Amino acid sequence: MKHIKTLNQANLKKSAAKGGCGECQASCQSACKTSCTVANQKCEK
Amino acid sequence: MIHKYTLNGFNIVIDVNSGGIHIVDNVTYELLDYVAPPLADMLPENIAAKLSVRYSQKELKEAYAEILELAQEGVLFSEDDYEKFADMMVSAPIKSLCLHVAHDCNLRCKYCFASTGDFGHGRKLLDEATGKKAIDFLLEHSQGRRNLELDFFGGEPLMNMDVVKSVVSYARSKEKEYNKNFRFTITTNGVLLNDEITEYINSEMSNIVLSIDGRPEVNDRMRPAVNGKGSYEVILPKFKSLVQKRGEGQYYVRGTFTKYNLDFADDVIHLYEQGFDQISVEPVVTDPAKDYALTEQDLPKIYAEYERLAKYIIERKKNEESINFFHFMLDLDQGPCAIKRLRGCGCGNEYVAVTPDGDIYPCHQFVGMEEWKMGSVYDGSINTKMKDDFAKANVYSKRDCKDCWAKFYCSGGCNANNLQYAGDIRNSHKLACDLEKKRLECAIMIKAALA
Numbered sequence: 001m002k003h004i005k006t007l008n009q010a011n012l013k014k015s016a017a018k019g020g021c022g023e024c025q026a027s028c029q030s031a032c033k034t035s036c037t038v039a040n041q042k043c044e045k
Numbered sequence: 046m047i048h049k050y051t052l053n054g055f056n057i058v059i060d061v062n063s064g065g066i067h068i069v070d071n072v073t074y075e076l077l078d079y080v081a082p083p084l085a086d087m088l089p090e091n092i093a094a095k096l097s098v099r100y101s102q103k104e105l106k107e108a109y110a111e112i113l114e115l116a117q118e119g120v121l122f123s124e125d126d127y128e129k130f131a132d133m134m135v136s137a138p139i140k141s142l143c144l145h146v147a148h149d150c151n152l153r154c155k156y157c158f159a160s161t162g163d164f165g166h167g168r169k170l171l172d173e174a175t176g177k178k179a180i181d182f183l184l185e186h187s188q189g190r191r192n193l194e195l196d197f198f199g200g201e202p203l204m205n206m207d208v209v210k211s212v213v214s215y216a217r218s219k220e221k222e223y224n225k226n227f228r229f230t231i232t233t234n235g236v237l238l239n240d241e242i243t244e245y246i247n248s249e250m251s252n253i254v255l256s257i258d259g260r261p262e263v264n265d266r267m268r269p270a271v272n273g274k275g276s277y278e279v280i281l282p283k284f285k286s287l288v289q290k291r292g293e294g295q296y297y298v299r300g301t302f303t304k305y306n307l308d309f310a311d312d313v314i315h316l317y318e319q320g321f322d323q324i325s326v327e328p329v330v331t332d333p334a335k336d337y338a339l340t341e342q343d344l345p346k347i348y349a350e351y352e353r354l355a356k357y358i359i360e361r362k363k364n365e366e367s368i369n370f371f372h373f374m375l376d377l378d379q380g381p382c383a384i385k386r387l388r389g390c391g392c393g394n395e396y397v398a399v400t401p402d403g404d405i406y407p408c409h410q411f412v413g414m415e416e417w418k419m420g421s422v423y424d425g426s427i428n429t430k431m432k433d434d435f436a437k438a439n440v441y442s443k444r445d446c447k448d449c450w451a452k453f454y455c456s457g458g459c460n461a462n463n464l465q466y467a468g469d470i471r472n473s474h475k476l477a478c479d480l481e482k483k484r485l486e487c488a489i490m491i492k493a494a495l496a
Contacts, residue, residue, distance in 0.1 A: 003070045003073045003111050004069050004108075004111045005068045011063045012383040013062070025141075026194060026395060028409075040371070041381045043379055
């Protein structure tokens with residue numbers, strides 16, 4: 001494309017279909033403890 | 046829904062529901078002010094007329110064709126069809142525990158949400174029997190989950206190291222029988238670190254959070270010892286030694302910034318220059334009446350500071366240096382699934398805190414609020430009504446989140462902050478939202494700059 005550059009290939013909708021296994025880390029267990037940030041957590045699959 | 050913004054010379058468009066991130070030129074950026082679904086096959090003439098002063102017909106038609114193509118691919122103007130998943134959300138197994146091994150501390154940090162360690166209920170240490178009960182509780186309530194997380198928290202957990210070791214050893218002894226994988230983490234101020242403890246936690250903990258605020262004067266102003274002296278000189282060499290010995294293991298040096306250091310990028314840079322490359326420096330969360338509290342008036346300065354930090358990180362990374370700022374971490378391709386993103390931290394549902402008395406609270410920040418006590422590891426009780434309520438606290442049941450572009454990144458924010466500063470776990474804490482959105486914009490811009 002000439003006018004638009006897409007940075008990622010992911011589509012959240014596909015992840016919804018197979019998601020929800022619940023094995024990934026609770027976000028507060030990483031570093032924050034005061035501020036919820038979820039999108040930086042890793043998927044376990 | 047899309048969200049678009051310009052930062053550091055990049056026009057960035059986020060397609061909220063697919064997670065698609067697009068960098069666009071000026072003509073496309075302006076076109077998107079006028080375009081909304083359902084999209085026509087050709088650029089509508091009235092829109093072309095509005096922009097024809099600045100752009101040629103050819104440019105406008107080309108840009109529109111690309112917008113249309115992405116929309117047809119489902120990565121621009123995609124539909125929000127996740128609410129059906131939110132409706133299905135029910136109580137989950139408890140798989141994550143914040144274990145308060147010490148309601149006592151050897152520092153007197155002025156912003157401490159735990160009332161300098163005792164959570165307002167007296168200084169005490171968790172005993173071994175209660176620690177083991179907490180592990181039993183977790184094993185019994187985590188059916189269906191293999192990965193279990195246990196964070197040793199306080200107060201200061203190193204004040205009760207023997208119990209930490211006993212709990213780790215007890216949990217490990219149960220892993221095989223229950224088919225579980227324990228991941229231990231610890232959050233420490235570092236004062237009691239020595240070679241023996243460093244070696245132990247480096248070998249047993251999957252992540253270590255080392256509390257330090259940054260520059261010596263910044264750290265010492267807010268993190269004095271009981272005798273009032275600053276802690277920087279005591280902890281810095283210990284943290285350096287731990288990280289050096291840790292090798293590739295996960296850790297964060299983790300600070301808090303307040304109104305006293307709105308130039309907090311300099312604290313991140315200071316920590317980096319001390320040899321730490323995994324850094325988290327986070328906004329203080331406190332009563333707005335405190336003189337160090339962050340307020341809405343501070344936002345322009347904080348925003349500018351996040352931008353300055355983002356540019357600093359871009360330069361370091363372009364120079365192939367290793368630096369990771371926790372709040373700018375974002376994996377645009379391999380991040381958590383959409384289901385995980387609907388309800389965030391999981392507190393009170395799959396994540397709970399246990400106190401030295403064996404009491405269970407939705408998370409560490411609720412500890413000490415009697416009305417939020419939800420059970421005890423001694424009798425295995427858990428308030429299922431309260432648990433169900435937390436399970437249903439998702440981005441669709443939170444009024445301000447439903448139509449927010451950041452909902453799949455922050456996932457509804459911190460329920461404890463919402464309760465304390467906005468009156469209900471479902472009311473958004475606006476200051477926290479504003480900061481989160483700015484950090485996300487910076488994090489995505491960094492991706493654009495390094496792409």
